Amino acid sequence: KQEVTQIPAALSVPEGENLVLNCSFTDSAIYNLQWFRQDPGKGLTSLLLIQSSQREQTSGRLNASLDKSSGRSTLYIAASQPGDSATYLCAVLPHNAGNMLTFGGGTRLMVKP
Amino acid sequence: GAVVSQHPSWVICKSGTSVKIECRSLDFQATTMFWYRQFPKQSLMLMATSNEGSKATYEQGVEKDKFLINHASLTLSTLTVTSAHPEDSSFYICSATLAGDSYNEQFFGPGTRLTVL
Numbered sequence: 001k002q003e004v005t006q007i008p009a010a011l012s013v014p015e016g017e018n019l020v021l022n023c024s025f026t027d028s029a030i031y032n033l034q035w036f037r038q039d040p041g042k043g044l045t046s047l048l049l050i051q052s053s054q055r056e057q058t059s060g061r062l063n064a065s066l067d068k069s070s071g072r073s074t075l076y077i078a079a080s081q082p083g084d085s086a087t088y089l090c091a092v093l094p095h096n097a098g099n100m101l102t103f104g105g106g107t108r109l110m111v112k113p
Numbered sequence: 114g115a116v117v118s119q120h121p122s123w124v125i126c127k128s129g130t131s132v133k134i135e136c137r138s139l140d141f142q143a144t145t146m147f148w149y150r151q152f153p154k155q156s157l158m159l160m161a162t163s164n165e166g167s168k169a170t171y172e173q174g175v176e177k178d179k180f181l182i183n184h185a186s187l188t189l190s191t192l193t194v195t196s197a198h199p200e201d202s203s204f205y206i207c208s209a210t211l212a213g214d215s216y217n218e219q220f221f222g223p224g225t226r227l228t229v230l
Contacts, residue, residue, distance in 0.1 A: 031217060043119075043206055043223035044157075049216060089156060093217055100147070101208075101219060103156045 002027045002094050006104035013080055014112050021075040021107045023090035028068050031093040034101070035064050035075050038087045047088075048075070080111045116140055117209050119222035126197055127230055133193045134225045136207030142187040143209035147219065148180075151204040163190045187212065197229045 003026045013019055023033070032051050036044040048057045048064040050073070056065040063076040073090060087108045091101040116139040126132050136146055145164050149157040161182050163169045169182035181193040190209075194201055204226050208219040 034218070036221070041204075041224075041226065044208075044221040046218065046220065049218050051216065100159055100162060105156045 002030075002092060002102045004090060004092055004102050004104035006088075006090060006107050008107060009105060010108040010110075012110040012112065015080060015082060017080050017111075018076070018078050019080055019109075021077070021088050021090075021109070023073040023075070023104055025071045025073075025092045025102075027094060028071050029095045030068065031095050033064075033066055033073050033090060033092045035062075035073075036089045036091065038089060038106070040087075044089065077109075080109075082111050082113050085109055085111050115211065115218075115220045117143075117207065117220050117222040119205075119207060119225050121225060122223060123226040123228075125228045125230065128198050129196055131193055131195045132197055132227060133191055134205055134207075134227075136190045136192070136209070136222055138188045138209045138220075141209075142212045143190075144187065144212045145210050146184060146190040147208045148182060148190075148192050149206045149208070151206060151224075157206060160192075194227065197227070199229045202227055202229045 005024045007022045030052050034049045035047045038044050050057050050066040061078040066073045087106045089106045091103045118137045120135045148160045151157050159172050160175045161169045161171045163182050163184040165184045165187050171177045184190040204224050206224040208221045
């Protein structure tokens with residue numbers, strides 16, 4: 001059974017710092033991996049999707065990498081801003097899982113002005 | 114593009130009543146929709162997978178007679194919480210995948226907060 005773990009569970013940083021969020025998964029047979037952002041009481045906003053054949057994806061200040069063989073992904077946020085404060089979730093789509101995503105527990109990020 | 118909406122965004126009901134939540138794909142056809150629930154400070158837990166025109170597939174531990182799912186069209190899936198009780202209070206989120214999308218990306222709705230008194 002696929003398990004997804006995110007470390008740290010919570011993170012507080014001053015504005016302007018570059019930071020890295022970690023995601024690990026137990027079964028490397030994945031179709032893709034997605035990073036999401038969730039604001040309190042809101043739904044999920046897709047940030048980046050990495051296909052299993054890809055190593056990384058970039059969008060603005062965000063960069064996500066994927067090392068499928070070691071079961072790891074990182075989300076790099078450059079020059080963090082208070083508006084980046086949210087919970088960040090990673091989710092993997094295993095092969096032959098009927099499109100069922102497996103989510104990590106999330107990392108709650110607080111960027112202080 | 115790829116916008117998913119949910120209605121209502123929040124609902125408060127008395128114990129014992131039934132509540133229907135709608136999930137719509139606004140600008141695309143979704144052959145598959147998913148229903149999740151999320152408790153405070155926890156991650157999303159998949160409840161069921163809904164395919165248009167067929168019965169939903171429920172995850173282990175989810176009562177299909179309590180959480181009725183109907184996927185009558187390629188743009189609409191509904192979740193009905195029957196005889197709701199306070200322990201059903203949660204945040205319910207749906208997602209949808211585009212028909213024929215090779216990336217299998219899921220697009221999520223804004224969620225519905227259910228409070229059962």
